[in-house]
Amino acid sequence: MVAGGTGGHIFPALALADELIKRGAEIVWVGRPQGLESELALKRGFRFEPVPAAGFSGLGILGKARWLWAFLRAFIRSCSLVRGLDPDAVIAAGGYVSAAPLLCAEFSGKAFFLLEQNRIPGRVTKLFAWRARGCFFAFPPVMGTGDNCIVTGNPLRKEITAGHRHDDGRTVLVLGGSQGARALNLAAIDLAAALTNFRFIIITGRRDYNLVKSRIRSGNCELVDFTDRPEEFYTQATIAISRAGGMVLSELVTFGVPTILVPFPYATDKHQDANAEYLASVGAAIVLDQNRLPGLTSLVCSLMTDDARRREMSEAAYRAASPDAAQVIAERIAGCLAG
Numbered sequence: 001m002v003a004g005g006t007g008g009h010i011f012p013a014l015a016l017a018d019e020l021i022k023r024g025a026e027i028v029w030v031g032r033p034q035g036l037e038s039e040l041a042l043k044r045g046f047r048f049e050p051v052p053a054a055g056f057s058g059l060g061i062l063g064k065a066r067w068l069w070a071f072l073r074a075f076i077r078s079c080s081l082v083r084g085l086d087p088d089a090v091i092a093a094g095g096y097v098s099a100a101p102l103l104c105a106e107f108s109g110k111a112f113f114l115l116e117q118n119r120i121p122g123r124v125t126k127l128f129a130w131r132a133r134g135c136f137f138a139f140p141p142v143m144g145t146g147d148n149c150i151v152t153g154n155p156l157r158k159e160i161t162a163g164h165r166h167d168d169g170r171t172v173l174v175l176g177g178s179q180g181a182r183a184l185n186l187a188a189i190d191l192a193a194a195l196t197n198f199r200f201i202i203i204t205g206r207r208d209y210n211l212v213k214s215r216i217r218s219g220n221c222e223l224v225d226f227t228d229r230p231e232e233f234y235t236q237a238t239i240a241i242s243r244a245g246g247m248v249l250s251e252l253v254t255f256g257v258p259t260i261l262v263p264f265p266y267a268t269d270k271h272q273d274a275n276a277e278y279l280a281s282v283g284a285a286i287v288l289d290q291n292r293l294p295g296l297t298s299l300v301c302s303l304m305t306d307d308a309r310r311r312e313m314s315e316a317a318y319r320a321a322s323p324d325a326a327q328v329i330a331e332r333i334a335g336c337l338a339g
Contacts, residue, residue, distance in 0.1 A: 001046075002102070004031040004053060005095030008117050008247040010040055011228075012138075013093035015155035016115065017046065019326040023334065028085055030078070032097050040228060051077050053097035074100035082108050088337055089113060089133075098124045106131060113333055116141075117154055117246030119278055120271040133336045136329050138246045138322075142274050152329050153322020154250035161323040163231045165255050168199075172300060173237035173257070175203040175230070181243050184262060185212050187293045188241070193218045194297050198304060201233050231255070239303055239310065241296070244272035244287075249279060253321040258313035259285045260299060283316035 003013035010031075017027045031037035033050035041048045052074050078101040082090075090105040092098035093115040102124065105112040114135040116125045119142050129135045130146050137145070138154040172195075174188040185208045192200040201222045204212045209225035216223070227233070230248075234240075234255040242248055244263040252259050261279065263272035279285035286303070288296065303310060322328075 001027050001091050001093070002030045002051075002098045003093035003095055003115075004035045004037040004097035006245070007036065007228075008245040009094040010037045011157070011247050012115050012117060012155045012250075013091070014040065014044060015157045015160075015326045016091065016093075016329055017044075018157065019155065019330045020333070023330060028081075028087070030081065030097070030101055031095075035097070037095075037097075043228075049081055051081075051097055051100060053095070053100070071100060075104060078104040079108070082110060089333065091115070091333070092124065092128075093117075094122050094124055096124075099127070102128050111337060113329075113336075115155070115329070117250075118271040119246075119274040120269045122268070122271075134329075134332055136325075136332070138250055138325075139275060139278050150332075152332075153325035154247055155326035155329055156250060156254060156323060157231075159229065159231050160234075160251055160254055163235055163255055165235050165237065165257065167236055167238040169238055170197070170304070171199045171201065171236050171238045172304070173201045173203075173233055173240040174242075175233075175240065175248065176205060176243050181205070181262075181264065182208055182211075183290055183293060184241060184243070186215075187296055188212075188221075189215050189217070191297055191300060192216070192221045195301060195304075196220055198300075201236065203227065203230070203233065239300070241300070244276035244279075246271075246275055249275055249285075250322070250325075253279070253284055253317040254323055256314040256318045256321075258303065258310045258317065260296070260303070261285045261287050262290055262293065263287070265290050279317075279320065282320050284313055284320050285317075286313075 001013050001017050003009045027046050029041040029046045029048045032053050082104050090112040092102050111133045114132045116137045119139045135149040136152045176184045185204050188202045203224045206225045237257045240257045240259045244261045261276040263276045276287045280287045
């Protein structure tokens with residue numbers, strides 16, 4: 001299992017790994033040595049094998065030369081792992097760390113599979129999808145795909161799929177992904193101060209926790225720096241305000257949470273905009289551009305006081321959910337390998 005970078009890549013891989021273990025698989029996790037994936041994989045008891053990785057986009061000539069050297073080291077390390085482990089399959093859930101192991105798997109003749117969390121495929125998916133045994137999309141992609149690509153939904157942990165919302169009608173959950181989102185964090189501070197009759201749970205990300213804590217000026221906030229158990233907060237949410245990464249959207253719709261989506265404007269290939277547009281098109285979310293955050297207070301107040309609209313959005317979210325994605329993907333992988 002290869003995944004790294006953000007929680008959006010790591011959490012679906014964790015969920016699929018759990019499902020494969022139920023079916024008798026042995027999982028070895030490959031990721032960056034100091035990344036979030038090493039912390040979470042080791043916490044879950046997986047054997048972890050480090051491989052160096054770095055991003056390629058936006059680098060100058062010297063930076064690209066350094067990247068090439070790092071990639072060669074990662075490729076050599078990956079080939080050593082493939083030879084030593086002799087895996088039945090390599091499953092990659094994204095992040096730059098996936099590229100070298102996938103290339104090595106291809107050269108070694110090993111079956112490999114891809115998990116794609118977004119409607120616009122990431123660069124690793126674009127590069128390897130046509131040679132993969134299977135490519136599993138969380139949402140309908142915005143472009144044509146090969147016969148080996150299907151829409152399954154994102155694999156979700158059993159704690160997510162078994163969860164139920166028991167909101168109190170007054171709780172706003174603000175979350176920006178595993179790394180946080182400063183624009184949302186700062187907007188949440190103003191929201192909480194303006195709407196003191198509502199309760200706010202703000203998942204700040206570790207980077208911004210102390211900043212947000214120092215600027216809070218109302219007593220209706222609960223701050224969380226990071227959690228690998230977001231279901232504890234989804235179950236309390238009357239509405240959510242969120243970035244539009246594929247994983248968090250899959251989790252929110254599974255809990256039927258009406259959501260205001262603020263796509264990260266600098267996301268690669270505008271993939272968050274595409275994700276958000278899809279959920280808005282099915283009626284499960286409202287999309288707000290980041291440059292319109294000053295209007296968030298009136299939008300939140302309107303939605304929180306409109307029970308009928310929230311109920312409609314919640315029903316649409318449930319219809320868009322794919323709680324059995326992990327089982328569907330595991331069965332397809334097993335079928336491919338058996339064939």
